Amino acid sequence: SASRRGDVARAIMRQYDDLTDAEKEDILQRVEAIIEMPELRPLFSRQALAEVPINGRVHGVGVVGQIDRLYVDEDKIILADFKTGQRPDGPPPHGYVEQLALYDSLLTQIYPSRQITSWIVWTQTQFIEDVTLAQRQQALQRLFAVSA
Numbered sequence: 001s002a003s004r005r006g007d008v009a010r011a012i013m014r015q016y017d018d019l020t021d022a023e024k025e026d027i028l029q030r031v032e033a034i035i036e037m038p039e040l041r042p043l044f045s046r047q048a049l050a051e052v053p054i055n056g057r058v059h060g061v062g063v064v065g066q067i068d069r070l071y072v073d074e075d076k077i078i079l080a081d082f083k084t085g086q087r088p089d090g091p092p093p094h095g096y097v098e099q100l101a102l103y104d105s106l107l108t109q110i111y112p113s114r115q116i117t118s119w120i121v122w123t124q125t126q127f128i129e130d131v132t133l134a135q136r137q138q139a140l141q142r143l144f145a146v147s148a
Contacts, residue, residue: 004044005035011050012068012082012123027084030123034082039128040121043069043080056106059144063102077111079103080119080128087122092129094142096120100131101139 009031016027035044042048052067071078081100091097100118107116118136120129 005032008035008044008050015082016084027123030126034121034123034126037126037128040080042071042073042078045071047071047073054103054106056109058102058105058140061144063106065099065103067103072111072114075114077107077114077116078119079107079116080121082121082123084123086124087120087127087129092120092131092135094139097131097135098139098143101136101143104136105140 009028012031013024013028016024019027034040048069048071049067050069052070053065054067055062055064057063067079068082069078069080079100081096083096097120100120104116104118107114116133118131120131121127122129
């Protein structure tokens with residue numbers, strides 16, 4: 001519904017309180033376009049959760065974070081992190097991939113049998129970047145120097 005989309009857009013927009021009204025309006029239009037993307041529909045459905053606090057231990061290290069959008073059903077999980085600005089050239093930034101890898105690791109402990117999809121959603125270009133399982137495993141290896 002339109003009112004629900006408005007609520008979702010406003011929640012995402014809270015990150016940008018320091019921008020001018022014109023900048024906010026530009027981002028709001030992009031966010032609204034993203035909410036309309038069919039691929040992202042589960043993330044904006046009634047079952048989805050926003051700004052989900054998550055914490056636990058990965059390889060013995062405490063991890064605390066917040067997942068921008070999370071969708072969980074019987075057999076799969078989609079987690080998405082929204083980033084403004086242009087996507088840099090080359091592979092996705094290590095820090096973003098590592099963040100998703102840690103969230104993925106924590107979610108796997110809670111839901112061991114579910115397939116997890118991890119996305120970076122670039123609001124500027126309305127681009128959904130799938131961070132693959134291999135990329136997430138490499139990120140954990142970088143962080144913890146462990147073999148997969």
